[in-house]
Amino acid sequence: xxxARVITLLSLAFATTLAAQQQPAASVPDLEGGWVRVxxxxxxxxxxxxAKFPRAVLTPAAQAAAAEQAKRAAQPRFDFARDPxxxxxxxxxxxxxxxxxxxPGGVEPNSAAFHVVQSQxxxxxxRENPGLPRTIYxxxxxxxxxxxxxxxxxxxxxxxxxxxxxxxxxxxxTSGNVTAGGWRAPETRLTERYRVSPDGRRLTxxxxxxxxxxxxxxxxxxxxxxxxxxxxxxxxxxxDSSDPSQRLSIVxxxxxx
Amino acid sequence: xxxxxxxxxxxxxxxxxxxxxxxxxxxxxxxxxxxxRHVPTASLAPAVTPAVLAKQADQDGSAIRxxxxxxxxxxxxxxxxxxxxxxxxxxxxxxxxxxxxxHLYFRSAHANMDxxxxxxxxxxxxxxxxxxxxxxxxxxxxxxxxxAIPGGGYRTSDSHLIERYRLMSGGxxxxxxxxxxxxxxxxxxxxxxxxxVRAPRLYEAQPPLACNPFDEARxxxxxxx
Numbered sequence: 001x002x003x004a005r006v007i008t009l010l011s012l013a014f015a016t017t018l019a020a021q022q023q024p025a026a027s028v029p030d031l032e033g034g035w036v037r038v039x040x041x042x043x044x045x046x047x048x049x050x051a052k053f054p055r056a057v058l059t060p061a062a063q064a065a066a067a068e069q070a071k072r073a074a075q076p077r078f079d080f081a082r083d084p085x086x087x088x089x090x091x092x093x094x095x096x097x098x099x100x101x102x103x104p105g106g107v108e109p110n111s112a113a114f115h116v117v118q119s120q121x122x123x124x125x126x127r128e129n130p131g132l133p134r135t136i137y138x139x140x141x142x143x144x145x146x147x148x149x150x151x152x153x154x155x156x157x158x159x160x161x162x163x164x165x166x167x168x169x170x171x172x173x174t175s176g177n178v179t180a181g182g183w184r185a186p187e188t189r190l191t192e193r194y195r196v197s198p199d200g201r202r203l204t205x206x207x208x209x210x211x212x213x214x215x216x217x218x219x220x221x222x223x224x225x226x227x228x229x230x231x232x233x234x235x236x237x238x239x240d241s242s243d244p245s246q247r248l249s250i251v252x253x254x255x256x257x
Numbered sequence: 258x259x260x261x262x263x264x265x266x267x268x269x270x271x272x273x274x275x276x277x278x279x280x281x282x283x284x285x286x287x288x289x290x291x292x293x294r295h296v297p298t299a300s301l302a303p304a305v306t307p308a309v310l311a312k313q314a315d316q317d318g319s320a321i322r323x324x325x326x327x328x329x330x331x332x333x334x335x336x337x338x339x340x341x342x343x344x345x346x347x348x349x350x351x352x353x354x355x356x357x358x359x360h361l362y363f364r365s366a367h368a369n370m371d372x373x374x375x376x377x378x379x380x381x382x383x384x385x386x387x388x389x390x391x392x393x394x395x396x397x398x399x400x401x402x403x404x405a406i407p408g409g410g411y412r413t414s415d416s417h418l419i420e421r422y423r424l425m426s427g428g429x430x431x432x433x434x435x436x437x438x439x440x441x442x443x444x445x446x447x448x449x450x451x452x453x454v455r456a457p458r459l460y461e462a463q464p465p466l467a468c469n470p471f472d473e474a475r476x477x478x479x480x481x482x
Contacts, residue, residue, distance in 0.1 A: 032344045100471060101324065115360065117344040119284040124342045124349055126358040133351050133358065135340070135462040144461070152464055233368050234360045236376035238401065241470040242323040 028161050029196040031116045031123070034228035035203050037109045046111050053221040056182035062214040066183045069176065099247040101239035104153040105131025107170060107190060108179065108207070108223060115234050123159055123166065129237035136168050143171050151175070151186040166194040182209050182219045201227050280385040281424050283348070286338040286460045287431050287453035294334075299409035299447040302440065313411045317403045322479050324355055324468035328377020328402030329394070329412065330435060332356035337463065338456045341431075348383060348390075355468045356402075361392050370396060375414055377402035390422040407435075408449050410442045429455050 041052050058066065105127060112128040125134035132152060136159040143156050155173040159166055170190040178184050188211035195204045202224060209219040240246060320327070333339070337353035350359040357376070361383040367373075368380045375398035383392045399413035406412060417438040425432050436448040469475065 030345075032346055098471065100469070102468065115349065115358075117342045117347060117349040119342040119344060120282065121284065122340075122342055124340065124351060126349060126351055128357075132464055133462075139458075141459060156461075231364070231368075233362065233373070233380060234358070235374070236326070236357050236378065238326070238376075240323060240325055242319065242325075 027164055028118075029164055029166060029194065030118075030200060031166060031194055031196060031203065032118050034113045034115045034232060034234060035109070035225035036113045036228060037111070037223060037225045040224045049223075050179045050221070053180035054219075055180055056178065056209070056219040057216040058181070058183060059212075059214060059216060062183045065175070066177065066181075069183075097247055099241045099243070101130055101241050101246070103130040104174075105133070106153050107134065107155070107173070107192070108205075109225060112237055113228060113235065114225075123168075126234075127237075128235045130239060136166075143169075146172060146186055149186070155186075155190070164195070166192075168192040168194070178209055178219065179207070180219070180221055183214050184209065185211065185214065187211060188214060203227070280390075281388055281428075282343050283341055283390060283422055283424060283431060284343045285431075286340050286456035286462070288338040288456050289334065289336075289451060290454055293452045293454070294407065294449070295452075296407045296449040297447075299406065299437075300444040301410055302442055302444055305410065305442055310411075313404060316400070317405050317411075318479070320401075320403050322470070322476060324470045326377050326402050327352075327354065327356045328404075329359075329379065329397070329418065330406055330437075331403040332359070332378070333433070333435070333451065334407065337466065338460060339453070340462060351462075353463050353465050355465060361390075367393075367395055375401075379416075379418070388423060390420075392418075392420040392422065394418040394420070406437055406442075406447065408447060410437065410439070410447060412437075413439055413441060415439055415441060425452070431455070 037049070039049060041049070043049050043051055110127070110129070110131075114128070115126050117124050121137070121139040123134075123136040123138060125136070127133070132154045134154050134157060136157040138159050141158065143158060149156065149172045151172050151174040153174055155170040157168050157170040159168045161167070168191070170192070171188070172186050173184050173188060173190070175185045176183075184190070188209060191208045191210070193206045193208075195206070196202070197204075203226075205223045205225070207219075207221055207223070209215060319325075332352050332354065333350075335352050335354045335356075339353075340351040342349050342351075346363055348361040348363075350361070352358070357378060359378050359381060361381045363384065364382045365384075367382055370380075373380055373396050375396050377398060379394040380396035381392050381394040383390055385391075395417050397412050397414055397416050397418075399411075399416070404411040404413070419436045419438070421432075421434045421436075423432045424430070431453040432450060433453065434448060434450045436446050437443060438446045
């Protein structure tokens with residue numbers, strides 16, 4: 001009888017140990033750690049990563065807004081007087097930015113790694129280079145009234161776990177371009193589903209943009225990232241606006257004729 | 258026999274939590290108030306002359322002028338709430354100011370410093386000692402960010418920081434004791450304490466404080482002798 005009790009107690013102890021080690025629960029994906037976006041389509045460069053995504057189908061009004069933005073984007077972004085863009089000698093750099101290290105960030109990962117931490121009330125996604133973090137509230141709060149919200153590049157995000165995925169709903173984004181020919185406004189709703197592969201090494205993020213004023217049908221595409229190796233650490237993408245070389249391109253643009 | 262079983266049961270339960278499991282959760286938005294800082298004067302090493310301090314102050318002034326990432330310790334002295342999020346394998350601290358996030362890894366060893374690129378925040382590893390989170394940081398770059406340490410002295414590439422985080426007042430206050438060791442700067446380890454107050458539960462993270470290095474009025478304001 002006593003031996004049976006001992007066995008029962010030990011079994012209970014080992015069972016609770018195993019349960020604790022398996023956290024987070026099976027319905028909560030283990031997203032924590034560093035991730036790097038990968039080129040699953042064999043695009044060969046960062047710009048080409050979205051080349052094979054389905055193109056957004058925009059309403060006429062959204063097409064006009066996107067065209068206006070494209071026109072503005074074609075304008076010089078800084079005072080080219082600092083760099084007359086004359087043909088340069090070998091090794092002489094071209095000024096391609098104003099050297100400002102501030103970047104707006106955004107909802108999608110860029111070429112740097114991104115890092116996820118999952119706490120009970122919030123999932124936080126931070127970058128290695130300048131840009132806003134993603135703060136995803138998991139505490140059941142509602143989105144704010146947009147009339148009292150200043151739009152940002154990351155908007156306001158709430159999340160929940162659903163069938164082994166992290167589902168994130170975002171509104172309140174600044175107006176602007178969306179990957180693969182899309183467009184967005186503060187009222188546009190972005191739904192993301194973060195799913196981790198069974199071996200824990202790959203993360204697929206499915207993006208769905210919905211807004212009847214902008215999209216004829218919801219605009220959807222997926223981004224894939226790979227987990228950084230165990231024991232790796234977050235880099236600091238240092239940027240110093242006082243450094244003149246910060247403004248230069250390492251790849252000279254085409255020479256003026 | 259029964260006693261032996263209970264002892265075995267207790268031992269197994271203790272063995273199961275080598276990391277963060279079962280430890281306090283310090284997650285939250287935390288802010289400093291006007292009475293949050295207890296900062297004694299540091300005892301500086303003889304080599305830290307007024308000329309050395311003036312040079313260091315110039316370097317810090319340039320970092321502020323050009324909106325460089327602040328780094329430690331200034332990032333932890335943010336005028337806005339800091340966002341601490343505790344996960345299973347690390348804690349991330351994010352700032353609403355010009356600073357890169359901190360990553361406090363629940364690991365037993367630092368990154369290999371032969372391959373680690375020094376940063377303004379360094380390489381931090383964390384462990385629980387009872388209810389206290391002990392964070393050990395090396396791998397700083399003394400040339401990056403704002404290096405001034407509260408109470409006197411400055412961060413160098415040889416600095417070693419130990420922080421002790423502990424919840425107080427039923428979780429409403431987070432005490433953090435910072436201890437800097439650096440024989441080139443301090444005669445003895447220099448310690449000070451900040452007590453952060455938990456922000457309201459529904460606090461909303463704000464975009465970081467803006468900093469434009471090309472704002473000429475700002476630059477003129479900062480560069481007034």
